[in-house]
Amino acid sequence: MIQLAQPLSQLLKLWQQEGLLTPLDRHFALQMRSLHSDGDDLFTLICALLSRQLSQQHTCLPLTQIDSDNPLHEQHPQCQLELSPQALAEQLTQYQAVSPADGELNTPLILDGDRLYLQRYYQFETQVAERLTRLNQPLTVAAPDKVASILNILFAGQAEKPDWQKIATATAFSQKLAVITGGPGTGKTTTVTKLLLLLCLEQQLTIKLVAPTGKAAARLSESIKASKARLAQELASYGDELDLEQLKQVPEEAATLHRLLGVIPGSHRFRHHKDNPLRLDLLILDEASMVDLPMMHKLLEALPEHARLILLGDQDQLASVEAGAVLADICAGLKQTQAQNLDSQQASGWRMRYSQAKAALLSQLTNEDLGAYIDARPALGDSLAMLMHSHRFKGDAGIGQLAGAVNRRDLAGILSVWQRGYGELSWLEHQVTTQGNPGLTALMAQSVDKYRPYLNLVNHLANKEQAGELDEELAAEVDQQLDLDEMANQIIACFNDYRILCAMRAGEYGVEGINAAVTQALKDAHLIQPSSEFYAGRPIIIQSNDYNLGLFNGDIGVILPGHGPTRRLMAYFVQADGSLLKVLPARLPSHETCYAMTVHKSQGSEFQQVAFVLPPRPSVAQRQLLTKELVYTAITRAKGHFSCLGSQAVFEAACSQATLRASGLAQRLWPA
Numbered sequence: 327m328i329q330l331a332q333p334l335s336q337l338l339k340l341w342q343q344e345g346l347l348t349p350l351d352r353h354f355a356l357q358m359r360s361l362h363s364d365g366d367d368l369f370t371l372i373c374a375l376l377s378r379q380l381s382q383q384h385t386c387l388p389l390t391q392i393d394s395d396n397p398l399h400e401q402h403p404q405c406q407l408e409l410s411p412q413a414l415a416e417q418l419t420q421y422q423a424v425s426p427a428d429g430e431l432n433t434p435l436i437l438d439g440d441r442l443y444l445q446r447y448y449q450f451e452t453q454v455a456e457r458l459t460r461l462n463q464p465l466t467v468a469a470p471d472k473v474a475s476i477l478n479i480l481f482a483g484q485a486e487k488p489d490w491q492k493i494a495t496a497t498a499f500s501q502k503l504a505v506i507t508g509g510p511g512t513g514k515t516t517t518v519t520k521l522l523l524l525l526c527l528e529q530q531l532t533i534k535l536v537a538p539t540g541k542a543a544a545r546l547s548e549s550i551k552a553s554k555a556r557l558a559q560e561l562a563s564y565g566d567e568l569d570l571e572q573l574k575q576v577p578e579e580a581a582t583l584h585r586l587l588g589v590i591p592g593s594h595r596f597r598h599h600k601d602n603p604l605r606l607d608l609l610i611l612d613e614a615s616m617v618d619l620p621m622m623h624k625l626l627e628a629l630p631e632h633a634r635l636i637l638l639g640d641q642d643q644l645a646s647v648e649a650g651a652v653l654a655d656i657c658a659g660l661k662q663t664q665a666q667n668l669d670s671q672q673a674s675g676w677r678m679r680y681s682q683a684k685a686a687l688l689s690q691l692t693n694e695d696l697g698a699y700i701d702a703r704p705a706l707g708d709s710l711a712m713l714m715h716s717h718r719f720k721g722d723a724g725i726g727q728l729a730g731a732v733n734r735r736d737l738a739g740i741l742s743v744w745q746r747g748y749g750e751l752s753w754l755e756h757q758v759t760t761q762g763n764p765g766l767t768a769l770m771a772q773s774v775d776k777y778r779p780y781l782n783l784v785n786h787l788a789n790k791e792q793a794g795e796l797d798e799e800l801a802a803e804v805d806q807q808l809d810l811d812e813m814a815n816q817i818i819a820c821f822n823d824y825r826i827l828c829a830m831r832a833g834e835y836g837v838e839g840i841n842a843a844v845t846q847a848l849k850d851a852h853l854i855q856p857s858s859e860f861y862a863g864r865p866i867i868i869q870s871n872d873y874n875l876g877l878f879n880g881d882i883g884v885i886l887p888g889h890g891p892t893r894r895l896m897a898y899f900v901q902a903d904g905s906l907l908k909v910l911p912a913r914l915p916s917h918e919t920c921y922a923m924t925v926h927k928s929q930g931s932e933f934q935q936v937a938f939v940l941p942p943r944p945s946v947a948q949r950q951l952l953t954k955e956l957v958y959t960a961i962t963r964a965k966g967h968f969s970c971l972g973s974q975a976v977f978e979a980a981c982s983q984a985t986l987r988a989s990g991l992a993q994r995l996w997p998a
């Protein structure tokens with residue numbers, strides 16, 4: 327059944343040394359071998375492969391994807407399987423540790439068709455699918471004509487036909503689950519704000535807004551506030567027809583998911599769960615693409631049975647850092663092959679699928695003809711709404727064009743966007759020689775220039791600090807005059823104008839190398855004085871959760887002189903509600919400098935200007951991480967300017983590779 331060049335325990339060690347397995351993968355396999363089999367090599371190998379899948383953020387091991395000639399993808403294969411996937415599946419069910427999906431499920435491993443799961447992940451996946459399917463149900467619309475007339479006012483003067491924002495609002499109003507997806511600037515927040523106003527006009531609901539990170543929650547609050555202000559202006563002339571006072575009732579404060587679920591310090595469990603559900607009628611979750619399968623499971627478990635759920639996000643962005651690609655799986659049923667793609671509005675490769683009843687109701691509410699989108703098997707389609715048209719990247723603006731071409735994996739299109747010479751795009755070419763890399767030197771010069779306004783503000787504040795050290799009374803006076811908090815807010819906002827995003831962590835062109843290089847360049851330009859670990863102006867990113875302090879993985883802060891006569895250095899963070907959190911540097915959980923950060927960590931954030939760094943000569947392992955979702959996410963973090971330090975070959979190779987996460991969720995939600 328299995329051919330090995332050496333005893334398996336030696337091979338496991340070798341594979342770990344070669345980076346083909348993590349230490350955890352090897353230990354898991356050895357543990358399972360000793361607990362659940364009498365040293366069976368096939369079983370042990372399969373356990374190692376399953377654990378490796380989980381380490382690579384897949385939720386299961388599809389047996390059909392195992393390369394029987396070279397299961398570990400080694401350079402010189404040392405292991406061969408002599409079983410077809412079917413025979414392997416049959417063999418697996420012989421082991422006591424494996425049970426079939428329709429069985430008792432009290433074994434550590436579950437085999438569902440050709441997919442092998444850890445029991446826990448099988449349960450996460452099936453329960454998430456079951457709850458989403460249960461949420462996919464229509465709500466009674468008591469007064470459809472009234473709702474239709476309000477929608478007409480909310481979406482008056484829209485040129486787009488059909489008006490997908492209006493349809494999305496009607497979908498979310500009339501369905502217990504709504505998933506509103508779209509790229510940056512397609513109007514997700516605008517749509518949700520109009521929906522919230524419609525709900526406030528029609529019903530009394532307890533509504534909560536959440537996002538996966540503090541940064542994303544803060545941005546959601548800001549966007550909703552801005553959108554409410556725009557809406558108030560747009561609707562000013564409709565005061566007789568709409569009770570505009572209700573706009574004030576539209577909630578705008580967003581919390582993090584952790585905060586909503588109630589963190590219990592020192593525990594992985596949350597205060598809210600199945601037996602202590604959240605107290606709300608409607609939950610709106612933004613940046614849903616960042617939520618992994620286990621977290622989505624926890625959230626759905628804590629959602630009270632009667633509650634409605636709205637997910638917002640961009641299905642084309644990087645999948646979650648941990649296992650699964652939940653939002654992409656939810657949208658999977660709308661993905662079309664070229665031949666099925668009948669209509670230019672959905673030219674992006676997506677097409678809506680409505681039941682007859684839903685299409686009729688949506689047509690009644692929106693006066694849009696949706697007959698072309700009726701599907702005999704709509705599955706989750708009635709709950710989905712996709713916004714395709716970006717209002718941010720107007721006309722032929724470069725960032726939007728580039729993001730679109732990358733998303734379509736259109737290499738000729740990508741090249742032509744770069745060649746058109748848009749002012750908002752710039753390319754820095756790697757020219758690595760023994761003398762150095764002029765491309766990197768140019769990136770450093772650009773970064774000194776872009777971080778200069780931020781550091782000038784910091785130094786302005788630090789100079790006041792010196793005045794404080796000299797004289798306590800004067801310091802107190804300066805405190806009053808200055809409103810330090812306001813200044814800290816300004817400084818953090820200024821820091822967020824520019825960011826370097828790296829494809830990877832390690833190496834000269836990863837976050838570590840680029841941070842060291844920028845620190846040196848800023849020091850040479852006399853903008854910072856990094857004589858000790860903490861210095862005024864050092865930006866930091868938190869790397870673990872500290873529930874007591876209220877700091878979470880990915881939170882970004884800056885080190886600044888604090889209040890009071892001593893003006894000790896403090897780390898300042900803007901929290902989800904916009905308030906400032908100040909922490910003594912010595913108390914910070916693990917953190918690192920963040921002039922540069924990974925693209926993964928940048929999800930949920932936006933910057934006026936982004937510089938993206940690709941490695942000049944990626945290793946085999948690094949190449950696997952370079953995907954079109956990574957490049958798309960990096961580009962769409964930029965609002966005003968995007969530059970890339972790279973080489974054409976690496977950029978194109980990354981854009982040619984799409985992320986594929988093994989999961990059974992899409993099939994459960996969209997049965998064939």
Ligand SMILES: Nc1ncnc2c1ncn2[C@@H]1O[C@H](COP(=O)(O)OP(=O)(O)OP(=O)(O)O)[C@@H](O)[C@H]1O
Nearest residue numbers: 484491509510511512513514515516517549717718
């Ligand atoms: N139908 C529309 N017509 C004109 N402008 C619009 C329309 N919808 C949205 N906009 C504008 O586009 C910009 C982006 O809208 P919005 O913030 O709602 O998008 P979003 O999808 O939530 O973006 P992000 O993904 O960045 O959060 C806003 O300035 C908004 O005013």
